[in-house]
Amino acid sequence: MSLVDLAQAALAEDGPFADCIDGYRPRPQQAAMAGAVAGAIEQGDSLVVEAGTGTGKTLAYLIPALLAGRRVIVSTGTRTLQDQLYHRDLPMARTALERPVRTALLKGRSNYLCPYRMERTLEEGRLEDAEMADSLQQLKAWSGHTRSGDLAEHPAGPPPGRLVPRVTSTADNCLGQNCPLHSECFLMEARRQAQEAEIVVVNHHLLLADWSLRQGGFGEVLPEADVYILDEAHQLPETAARFFGLSLSSRQLQDLVRDTRLEQQREAGDSAELLDAAAVVERCSADMRLALGETGKSAWAAIRGEVTPLAQGLMNALHGLTETLAPQAARGRGLENCHRRAEALLGTLRAFVDHRDEDNRVGWVETRSQGFILRLTPLDVADHFAGHRERHGSSWVLTSATLAVGEDFGHFTQRMGLPDARTLQLDSPFDYAHHALLYLPPDLPAPGEARFNQAYLDAIEPVLRASQGRAFLLFTSHRALREAAETLRSRGWPDLLVQGEGAQQQLLERFRERAGGVLLGTQSFWEGVDVRGEALSCVMIDKLPFASPSEPVLQARMAWLRAQGDNPFAHHQLPEAVISLRQGVGRLIRDADDRGVLVLGDNRLTSRPYGRHFLDSLPPMPLTHRLDEVEAFFAQSSTSS
Template sequence: MTDDAALDRALAADGPLADLLDDYSPREEQQRMAQAVAAAIEAEDSLVVEAGTGTGKTLAYLIPALHSGKRVVISTGTRTLQDQLYHRDLPIARAALERPVRMALLKGRGNYLCLYRMERTAEEGRLETAAMADGLQKLRAWAGRTRSGDLAEAPAGSVDGRLQPRVTSTADNCLGQNCPLYSECFLMEARREAQEADVVVVNHHLLMADWALREGGYGEVLPSADVYILDEAHQLPETAARFFGATVSSRQLQDLVRDTRLEQQREAGDSPDLAEHAARVERAAAELRQALGESSRMAWADAGEAPHEAAGELAAALESLTGALAPQAPRGRGLENCHKRSDELQSSLRGFLANDTESREVAWVETRGQGFALRLTPLDVAEHFRRSRARHGQSWVLTSATLGVNGSFEHFQRRLGIDSAQTLQLDSPFDYARNTRLYLPASLPEPRDPRFDEAYLQAVEPVLEASEGRAFMLFTSHRALRNAADWLRARGWSALMVQGDAAPKQLLERFRATPGAILLGTQSFWEGVDVRGPALSCVMIDRLPFASPGDPVLQARAAWLKDQGRSSFADHQLPEAIIGLRQGVGRLIRDTADRGVLVLGDTRLISKPYGRLFRASLPPMPLVRDIEAVNDFFADQSSTSS
């Protein structure tokens, strides 16, 4: 049987998938994508494919990938999607092909229990709350019976947010082969299984971390592969920028200080000066956080004199600690690791402080709560990505529901340095023209108008009444979200799930279980959220998602693009906003029987020339301006296409 015939058979109406899935039906778009993926793998080529919601893109790449018999790495955007791929989708594809495929799931090290760190934490015996102490005991008991050590499988309530860094390792503090519990390490076992597998499922953060390690000459995390499939590929440019840059954070410094004190007590009790040097780093970090002021993101050049002086003192304190640790390092593996980390943090901080405006990297600072992060971010990752692709694999498939702008992949390909690739754009098979409406309320002021927030909420409340709740309200800022939550509560809306009140997963569970619920969220809920059926019948987006003009990375990238003779708005901000809007819109229709209304509060969609690019990039939703059309849509149940 030819490859094409085998794929057609697997995806046919009477094929094996029909036996495995109760609601399976063949889709032309899925079959076209599967054939394109198979051709790219066979030709050792690259393929960029946009597959609209409902295409069935996961099986469209899994079936040909497994059928090829080649070694495959699949990377996706989140740990949740990783788990879904590994536990649900891959077993279905394997069963459909009846192939003995060895599979492995590999996450970042922070997802695995570290036995050494857990025991050191228990030995230290200083936990801030009784809940943390109880969680630690639960984890110690669980450690004796878990095979994977994956904290996603840990007992409920055992992994307190403050406890997790005490029982997991980082690239900084891991002792590697020098660890006395190395032979029992859950992470190392997961990596061994990945090395032996035919298909390895990872996420973009781990993939980029691996590439950054290899580029720096520090080894590798992932096995080599013939085929790389990158799902949710629209996230890759920003994820790559994070990992090909450098960061010095208060969290790293706190961990170093705590570990230095612990190891000094365990291995160098006759050298109390180590604790004094660690305390100096701790004080310098606290003084830098105080000098940085309120929570914000800003260019380091704009931070002011006090933060610059405090950062200089922090660099000096790290240099002092590194010098003090150097003669103590041979006394124990823990002290050796602390010395290595202190030296690397000092080097990273010196590099950050030495950055100049002529560099193709931007130095900026982010503060949140009591923490801070000093970041050095590349303005363009195309060359990094191009080099990494050249070193890995033979075939590449990059896919997402949102890669294009008005039918073109030029922006996405340019950002990742993908100069030549086969491209394919597949529209969603859903009947948007029949099952949706795009409501742009008439007479709204533009978003920069001080009257906008109040006017927007007054305009959308009748929609909430017509839909009987059952809505996502998505915002481009936390301030707008909080204002809306207060306004709705004051108006008597009670079934509100507000981002920040609970973990996103818990909010989604409550939303699905609560009739007439309204979920208010920002970026966390714009993508990767799947609510099917009538529980979600309305998605409201207040503004077109342009990045904040005050963002330091955006400002630096704009200047860099201007130096190249390019337009920051046309070549970066506009296409990024269009892709972001498409992600938010994608929450509305998740199945053939779904129907609903998309509400956009931004009149620039029709008042500005660039609005036509937004509209041309959205699904074919009939535009209405009158609330009566919305009322009629919700009153008319006959428009459901199923």
């Protein structure tokens, strides 16, 4: 039998998964996807698959991957999905198919305990509070018996965010083979296992970091593979733009200053000039942050005149630290590492300051409450992807629940450098026509009007009462989220779960456990969130998720598209917003028995011609403008349950 036949037979009603999955029912969409993936692997093709919610795409690509007998790298969007895939889905599929292939899970550096950095932090002994000191002692005890060193597996949960940089390594500060604890390195062991495995599970950040390293001539992290399967592929273009660019953060500068001081104490106590040079870098970094003002994002071209003198001062300070470290580097591995890092940061800063936007990259600054990041971002990553596909692997599968606009994959394939890829669109097997209702509240003002937020909240409150809570309220801005939380609480909805008032996973757990919960969230709740059953019966979205026109990268990309004769709205802003909306809508129906109402508050869906692109991209559910029909839907749901 061909790989296509084997993959599809595995999903038959009497196939091996019937005994592994309770209530197993074959899904034609899942079998079709498994066959398409198997065909791409056999023929060495590139395949782009949009698989609607409920298709079961994870099994649809894992089955041919396990049966193919080739080395496969599977990459997904987040570490949470990566853990789920490796610890739950892959073992189940491997057992069902009786394929004892070697597998490995590999994450980025910041996920693994670094014994050397931990010991240095213990030795330094300067921690901000008792919580960090206690967590550090727990990590020390755990390090003696963990096999993976993966912080996600720590019994007490991941350590406080402030401690993580002190007990993990970065590409900057890792000593590599010169590390005295190299033989105990959890990261190196994970990479060794990945080199020996037939299926390696990674995430997009690690995959793109590996490509970036190869592109810069600095070796590689991942093994060569025959097949690449990229899940949650809709995230790739924006994620790739960050990795194929340059960045320098105040955090990197702070780490360099701290490590220089520590190494001076250990290896060069007679060189007080090192402390002076490090202090100048620290002061110039602080001056730079102060000059950048409020938190937000700014195009470098817009602030170049007023900030360049401070950037030049920071360059001079880094140059001074580099020169001061140079004669001391031979005195110890730590000082040698600090010298190398100072040189690299100086080179990055110089490239950032000297660049001009004519090279199809945009310089911009992200200012945070305690720091800043300077970024140089490419406006187009298609050539980068095309080049890596040509150099690595023969078969490529890119999949997600949201890749097309209507039935058109052109926006995605163009951004990914995949003009000749085969495409396959598979609708969700869920019965949206009978299990879902789309409600467009009538007579709402335009989203740009000052009174929109309050009018929208007035319109959705009756829906919240009809649904008895059990709702996600998704917003396109933090300001709208805060205003909604304040208004709803003042109107007698005190028990709201609001993004920013707790960790995302904690909020989701409380939502699942609490009858009638109402959760308010922004972008991070629009995708990757899975709440099944009656706990979530309504998803409300205030506005169409167009990216803010003030975003520096978007502004530059729009200008670049205009220069090529393209329409930025039609060729970029609109398709990106359609895909983003579809992600938010995908939170509503997560299981075959789920029922729910989708509320969209943006009247541009019907008042503007482009609204049809959004409506045509949604699952096929009935549409109403009448509140009584929404109330009847929920009443029927209560009766049937």
